[in-house]
Amino acid sequence: MTAPAADLMSPLALFLHADIVVKAVMIGLLLASVWTWGIIITHAQRLKRINRDTQAWENDFWAAKDIDAHHEARGKDDVPSARIVTAGLKEWRHSVGLSTTDRSGARERLTTVMGAEVEQELDRLSDRLNILATVASSAPFIGLFGTVWGIMRSFTAIAGANNTSLAVVAPGIAEALFATAIGLFAAIPALIAYNRLTHGLDRLEARLNRFADRFHATLSRELERDG
Template structure:
């Protein structure tokens, strides 16, 4: 007698015996979970790779004796720091080429263009992270909707059958609660990953800002010499 009951309470059986609305909720939540895991894995690998490549690029950049030569050789590397240097050098060369030199204005423009480049890099890297936040905040409530709907259907069936024994009530209630469990299964990893990836992006932003500030100081000294 216990084996059939256990079979009826298995995840697959709970899904197959659930109401069509509850099934739709479960399928939607499972798809959301797969989607979020794809985003998590992709962004985690991408962030790790960018941090590693950025560290190497910046180390070689500060070790180079000729910044212009290094930029000509490595300026097109797919690294945020390379694009910051490109934006800074472009503005610096434009400012130096002006007939009337305005050192204060040149420094402000350098700050603006490099800060904008840092923000652009963070915008590109944070793409689709809002999906994790959306799933983390909405999945439990979507699962709860499936649970409420399933419990309502179960009570309706119980009233029609005139039988309130646990054997009759339990399967329907379990099917309904399974929707909430799937909602939590989708939401918890999304929430944890969103917080971790956001923290990683904040650290990368701080690193890029430090690099931009140091490069800005280098260009400012060149303006003073000019």
């Protein structure tokens, strides 16, 4: 008697014996979990690579004696700092190319241009992170919907069988609670990953802003010399 009961409580059996609505909830949550894990792994690897490549690029940039020569050779590298330098140099060349250089206006434009580039990089890197937030907030409630539906079905079965025995109601309640468990299984990793990846992006944003500020100071000194 024990073995069959245990078999009925296995995850596969709970899924196979569940109501069609509860099955749909379970499948949807499992697909959401697979999707979120794909986003988590992809973004974690990309963020790690970008941090490593950005650090190496910036070290080479500050070690270079000629910024223009370094930009000519490495300006098209696929790192955020390279694109910040490209945007800054483009604006700086436009400013110094004017017949009369407005130093104050040039500095403001450099700040705006490089700040916008930093924001654009962060927008690009944070793409699809909102999916993690959505799954983290909605999956428990979707699982709860499956649970409520399954429990309602179990009580209907009790009324139809005119039997209040635990053996009658237990399988349906177990199937219903399994839907909540899957919802939590999808939501918890999504929430943790969203917080960790957001923290990583915040640190990267701070690094890029520091780099942009330092490069802005370098260009400002060049404006003083040209003036």
